[in-house]
Amino acid sequence: MNPVMEQMRSHRSIRKFTDDEVAEDHIEAAVEAGQMASTSGGIQSYCLIRIRDTQRLERLVELTGNQTKVARCGAFFVICGDTRRHRLLARRAGKSHETMLEAFLLSVVDTSLFAQNLVLAFESMGYGICYIGGLRNNLPAVQELLELPEGTYPLYGLCVGRPADDPMLRPRLPLGSVLFEERYPDDAAMLSDLDEFDETMLEYFRQRGAGDRIWSGEMVEKFSEPRRVDAGPFFRSQGANLD
Ligand SMILES: Cc1cc2nc3c(=O)[nH]c(=O)nc-3n(C[C@H](O)[C@H](O)[C@H](O)COP(=O)(O)O)c2cc1C
Known part of the structure; x- marks a missing residue:
């Protein structure tokens, strides 16, 4: 280091x-x-x-x-x-x-x-x-x-x-979830790594006094609805071509 x-x-x-x-x-x-x-x-x-x-x-x-x-x-x-x-x-x-x-x-x-x-x-x-x-x-x-x-x-x-x-430092995904060899891993391997990360994050949230929060559930929620829907029209109005 x-x-x-x-x-x-x-x-x-x-x-x-x-x-x-x-x-x-x-x-x-x-x-x-x-x-x-x-x-x-x-x-x-x-x-x-x-x-x-x-x-x-x-x-x-x-x-x-x-x-x-x-x-x-x-x-x-x-x-x-x-x-x-x-x-x-x-x-x-x-x-x-x-x-x-x-x-x-x-x-x-x-x-x-x-x-x-x-x-x-x-x-x-x-x-x-x-x-x-x-x-x-x-x-x-x-x-x-x-x-x-x-x-x-x-x-x-x-x-x-x-x-x-x-x-506290906020944990990051295990190396195996972001660093791949030659090809993208299969979905089952990916999901199993993410389940492990849930455990790490649960511990982190508990230590921070934030209660029992489940990282994967929060990710699902976060992306389950459209957010900041005016971003596209706004950037276009600023001159961006998003096509
Ligand atoms: C592009 C970007 C936008 C962010 N926006 C906010 C924000 O509006 N308010 C906030 O408190 N933290 C914000 N964050 C901080 C993230 O929540 C934080 O980086 C993440 O939870 C990881 O924690 P760490 O930076 O302490 O390691 C933002 C981070 C990034 C990269």
């Missing part, structure tokens, strides 16, 4: 922060480190917007489902897929920007590689983080609040700050 892997293996989301600010030079250093993530063909289709304004932060608390940590962390960022630069370049060159689904996927993939490297950089400086997918609860309201132009896709928020909490 080396220090980088030790740090990666000690990640847990932090949801309570001290009042300490995140130093500006730390933000810049972390973003520059994040930018060195691999990026499909060098397109770098992402950006992040730091939100400091108290009223805007309070509105984002509401929009993310009353996640108060959004306004009570050292720094809050909205992280976006960003195809606008390419659109501007195309417009200036008198060309069209013919984006099909692939371009949207590229921006989501690029953004997430950037974001996770950014997170690792912050964590390496002793900060804690929490991604905020609740940002997608009401995408049109987020777009309006931040006046996000065509070609930008808000994907998630990111809380950063000094941890005021020391939560």
Whole structure:
């Protein structure tokens, strides 16, 4: 084990922060480190917007489902897929920007590689983080609040700050459920591994005082209904072609 892997293996989301600010030079250093993530063909289709304004932060608390940590962390960022630069370049060159689904996927993939490297950089400086997918609860309201132009896709928020909490590590699937040799395993083997994981998670939830929660049942529930159904129309209205 080396220090980088030790740090990666000690990640847990932090949801309570001290009042300490995140130093500006730390933000810049972390973003520059994040930018060195691999990026499909060098397109770098992402950006992040730091939100400091108290009223805007309070509105984002509401929009993310009353996640108060959004306004009570050292720094809050909205992280976006960003195809606008390419659109501007195309417009200036008198060309069209013919984006099909692939371009949207590229921006989501690029953004997430950037974001996770950014997170690792912050964590390496002793900060804690929490991604905020609740940002997608009401995408049109987020777009309006931040006046996000065509070609930008808000994907998630990111809380950063000094941890005021020391939560347990959340278990992950056993290696055999994610690392396969040559071919995808048969369904019975997969389901048996997942049953084992239920046991691991049951123990974890009990230790956390969260009662008897069954991970597999929660996954079934989570995906049993349409969620955030306005995402497709919203991203289309921002200029994405999802075909
Ligand atoms: C894209 C994304 C969105 C997330 N959204 C939220 C969120 O809105 N609120 C929250 O408290 N945690 C959020 N999380 C944190 C996850 O719940 C957390 O990463 C997961 O339960 C694993 O726990 P760990 O990060 O502590 O290991 C999000 C994580 C990701 C990757």
